[in-house]
Structures are given as C-alpha cells and as structure tokens.
Amino acid sequence: MQNNDLTNKVALITGGVKRIGAAIARQLHASGMKLALHYHHSNTAAHALQAELNNRRSESVLLLQADLRHPPKLTSMVRQVMEHYGHLDVLINNASTFYSTPIGEVEEKEWEELLDTNLKAPFFLSQAAAPHLTKTQGCIINLADIHAERPMKLHAVYSIAKAGVVMLTKALARELGPKVRVNAIAPGAILWPENDQDDVSKQRIISNVALKRHGDPDDIAKTVLFLVRDAGYITGQVIAVDGGRTLNQ
Secondary structure, three states: OOOOOOOOOEEEEOOOOOHHHHHHHHHHHHOOOEEEEEEOOOHHHHHHHHHHHHHHOOOOEEEEEOOOOOHHHHHHHHHHHHHHHOOOOEEEEOOOOOOOEOOOOOOHHHHHHHHHHHHHHHHHHHHHHHHHHHHHOOEEEEEOOHHHOOOOOOEHHHHHHHHHHHHHHHHHHHHHOOOOEEEEEEEOOOOOOOOOOOHHHHHHHHHOOOOOOOOOHHHHHHHHHHHHHHOOOOOOOEEEEOOOHHHOO
C-alpha cells in the first residue's frame, strides 16, 4: 500500500460475516474499502451484513460461499474477486474452527478438520492471492491465537494449528517481501466460544488478564486497520491483543 487512503481498495475476509470477522468487515468498510466476504454456512448473516453495508455504500460488498477445506474453492474465490473488482489489496485469513480435542480421544477426522480450516486454508488462499497482492503491494493478515505459544488444555490440535499460523506468517513475510507485507494478530479473551463456557471458567480466565476484563471484536478490527493502513514498515510480526493475559506465566 503506497499511501494511507483506503478508498476503493479491496479486502477479502474469510469468515467475514459473523463475530470478529463482521467487526473487521465493518471497520474496513467504514474506512472506504470494498469487501469480498467469505462464509460457509452463515447464509442469513451474510446477506444481512451485505445489505447493511451496501445500504451505506452501494455495490461495495461481494459475498463468497465456500468450504475452505477444498483448495480448488480457494482459487475460485480469488478468481471471483478479480472478476468482480479487478484487483485485490488485502487478504485477511480470519475463518477458524475451534473445539476441544482431549489427548487419547482425538480422531483423524478432527485433526484434519482443525488443520485444514485453521492452517491449510490460509496457506493455499495466500498462495492463490499472492500474485495479485504483489501487483498492488498489498498485505496479508492472519488471525492466530495466544494459544499458539501457550497451548490450551484439552485443545492440543487447535493449538498446534494456530502455532502453524504463526510460522506461516513469518514464512510468507519472507517469501513475499518486499512487495507484500504479512502479519498476524493473536487474540486473547475477546469473545467466548459459541458453545458457551460457565461463569466460573470465564472468571478464571479474566483473573489472569492484566486489564481484568475481556476484549471486544473492535479491538481486533482496529488492529487490523492499523496493520493495513498505518504499518508500512511492519512485516512478519504477531501482535497479541489480549489485555496482558500472556504476562502471566
């Protein structure tokens, strides 16, 4: 990105219609960007967000439905973005799958699903997008996790996948520089899992956060905006947005 003006720049966001993905979409859209929002099953949420944002600025949101576990779908998504907008400036690998995998109970299908969604898809989507991002001197932002460095109990496979995302970020930054910047964000306690946690578990997590509160999706969205718009000399880095949770050893 040669300047800080994001007007009519194009961002592709995976998992971009709910939760953190939707917050990122709204933040970048408010900054003038056009969006290509991927979703898998969330059809109702996808069309609602598209209508909301297009009402603010017409024809500014393209929806892309796909199962990210299939690499040909990833290539197709990038092709659709190019056919619709003609260029691509930002790729945000946000989509994620999260559930527990206690050691001794893990099946191969769970390993494959968690690695495919959280690591394989970001790699192959980045590979497909790289030639176009090179032309626009764009950037890639991966959503990692603080548990990439400090594994979460009962979530070994998820933690392994997110550790891979950290190395993916660094490897891509080295491979794609100097034209494309690649960074990652590692959220802490931002949103509770959709398969809710009990209040005692939530309080135990918050007690380990230096700021003694959970974060908000906008905390992630604002960090994405910083990395896209204002971080022209930052690449290969992982920014923890965790309220200081990783300060506890």
